[in-house]
Amino acid sequence: MTVLGIVRDRLIQPANNGVTTLRDGQIVQGKILKIFPNNRAEIQIGAHKLVAEITTPLSVGRGYFFQVQAADKLVQLKVIGEPLKQENSQNIVHLLTQLGIKGTKLNSQFMHALMNDKVSFTEEQLQQAVQMLEKAPSKTDAMQVLKEMIANRLPMTNTIFQALSSNQHTTISPLLHQLITELRQLPHLQDSQQKLLTLLESIVERPLSSELQLVKQMFDAPQQRETIFTLLKMAGIVDINQQVSRLNNAVGQFLQANRNHISVEQFWNSFIGREIYKESSMSQTVEQPINSLKTNFQHTTGQNIGEKEVGQFSSERSNQILQTFSTIVVNAREIQAIAAKIIGLFHHPLKTNTISSEQLATWRNMIMDELIPLLPTITKEKIRPLFQQNKMENNTQLIQLLQMMANKETYKIAQDVLLTETKEHNSLYEPLQRQFIIHINNYVQSIGLLDESQLKMHFSSILEQGETIVNHKQPETVKSLLLQMIQQENVGSNERVHQLLHFINGMQLQSVQESNNFLHAALQIPGEKLGLHKDIFMQFEGKKTEKDQIDPDYCRILFVLHLHHLQETIIDMHIQKRIISVTIFNDIHDLTYNNTDLKETLAHNLNKLHYHLSTITWKPLHVPEQNETIKQPKKDLNNQKERFDFFI
Structure with missing residues (x-):
C-alpha cells in the first residue's frame, strides 16, 4: 500500500x-x-x-x-x-x-x-x-x-x-510519465494531444536552463543540431574549433549507453567536460552532472567549486547564452543580409579553393568591417582568432558561421529560447521555497483539480447577476483535455488516458473531507520538478473557521517526502495557539542533534509569520525488530512501509 x-x-x-x-x-x-x-x-x-x-x-x-x-x-x-x-x-x-x-x-x-x-x-x-x-x-x-x-x-x-x-497502489508521476511516453511515440499528434503533452511536460519536468533547452532540441530535432551547435559556439559555450561531427559521435554513444533514460543534463555536462576541454574520450563512463560541472569550472577559471556554486555557475552560462541571443535577435535582419551577401560573393572560390589572395583579403575585410560590429561581444572574441592565421581549417569555420548567420532558422531558434526563458520567469534559479509555491499553484491549476469548482463559481456569478449564459471557455487543463480525447473515436480507447482521468477524479474525491467541525485536506504533488525521486504528499487537518477553512492557529500538517540522502521522511507539525511542535520520522538519522543553525533559521522564519517554534523531536519511521538497534541499516525498508501508520 x-x-x-x-x-x-x-x-x-x-x-x-x-x-x-x-x-x-x-x-x-x-x-x-x-x-x-x-x-x-x-x-x-x-x-x-x-x-x-x-x-x-x-x-x-x-x-x-x-x-x-x-x-x-x-x-x-x-x-x-x-x-x-x-x-x-x-x-x-x-x-x-x-x-x-x-x-x-x-x-x-x-x-x-x-x-x-x-x-x-x-x-x-x-x-x-x-x-x-x-x-x-x-x-x-x-x-x-x-x-x-x-x-x-x-x-x-x-x-x-x-x-x-486507481489511487490505491500508485502516485501521480508514474501515470504522467507513461502517458508522456505514449504521446511522444505517436507519429502525428492532434491538437488536443499536443496541448496535453505540453501541459504534462510542464508539470513533471524541471525547468531547463537556456543551454539545456538547446540540448533537448538537439535530441528532439536532429536536423537543427548543426545550427544549435554553431549558436553555442557564438555564445562561447562551445569551443569555436569544435566540429559538429564530434557532437554527433557523442550523441550516438550516449544514446547507445542510455537507451532507457535520456538525461539532457547528464549528456551536456559530460560533453562539456570531455569534448570541449578534452579531459578524456567519450568511450569512458559518463560522469555525474555535478562532477562534470566542477571539472568545467576548474578548466574555465582555474578555481575549485563546491556543490553550492554549481547552480550559480550553470546560471551564469545561461545568462551568457541569453545575452548573446538577445543581440543576435535584435540585429537579425542586418546580420542575415550581410552574411548572405558575403556568401554570394565568395562562396564558390572558397569552396573550390580557387580564391585569390586579393579576394581572400577582401572577404576577410568585409567580415571584420561589416559583420563583426553587429555581433555580441563574446562572439567577436571567439571569431577573431580565426583571422590570425590563413589556414584552411579557419576558413572552413568562418564559412560555416556565415552560412548559419544567413539562415532564417538560426534566429527563430534564438528567439524561441528567449521567449521560453521569459515565460518560465527563470524559475529554475528562484529560491527553493518560491519554486515550491509556484509548482503547487501551477500543478493544482494545470492538472484540473479546480475545474468543477471554477465552473460552479462561474455559473453562480451568472445567476446572481441575472445574465444570460454566453460561451464560457474554461482554461484547458489535463483533465479537460483527457475528456476531449476520450470523446474522439481514434483515442477514446486509450487505456492510459482513462487511467489518468480516473486517478485525477480520485484525487478530487479525496482532497477534502469534513467531519463535524473539522476539515481534512490532502494533496499529492509530483516531486520531480523539485528534484525529488518520488512525489510529495501533504495532509492538513484542523478546526473549521467561520468561512469553512482550516484554522491556521489550531491545525496539524503532515509532509511525506522521499529525499535523496535521508530517504523516506515524514514531518508532522502540530500547531496550537500558533505554537508549533515538530516531529520528524526517519530511520537513517536523528535530525534533531547538531543542527543548531537549521533550528535557529526555522525558528526565525516562523517568527516572521507570527508562529513560535516549541520543540523538534526525532522518531524512527519503522518499528525496529527485537535485538535490532535503530541505527542498524535495514536491508529492505519497503517491506515494512505499511507499518508507519502506527506513528502518524
Missing part, C-alpha cells in the same frame, strides 16, 4: 467513530439499555445513546440490527431479524439473508469490515457494493474502497469506484 493509501485510511476514521446522525434507510447495530412506556427505548449505537421509537417487542441487554425509517425529532427504528447471537459470523450471514444478499464468504468478510469500523450503510448501498466487489480483480483493495465510499456517502457508481481504486 502507498503512503497515500495509509493516510487515506486514517482520514476516514474521524468521520466514522460512532454514529452522530442517523439517516433514513441506514442499517446499524445497537443494544437495548432500557425500555420506557409508549414504545420507547434507550438504545446504544456505537459510543452514543439515544431514545428511539420501537415497533417490535425487544429484550433489555440484547443486541439487534436496526434499520432507520425516519430521522425527525424522534428516531424510528425497525428491527431486522432476531436478537444477535454471540457468534458474530452467524449474525452477519443472517443479516445478509434478511436483505436478500447471498451469504458468501466474500460478502460476509465485507460486512464484517463494515461492522468492525462502525460504518453504517443502507440496504441499497450494500447491494450495490457487493455487486462491484464480485467483479473487482483485487477483493481486498475493493473492500477498502467500497468501505470508504459508504463511509463518506459517495454515490455507489462504477466511475467513483474506479477513481478511488
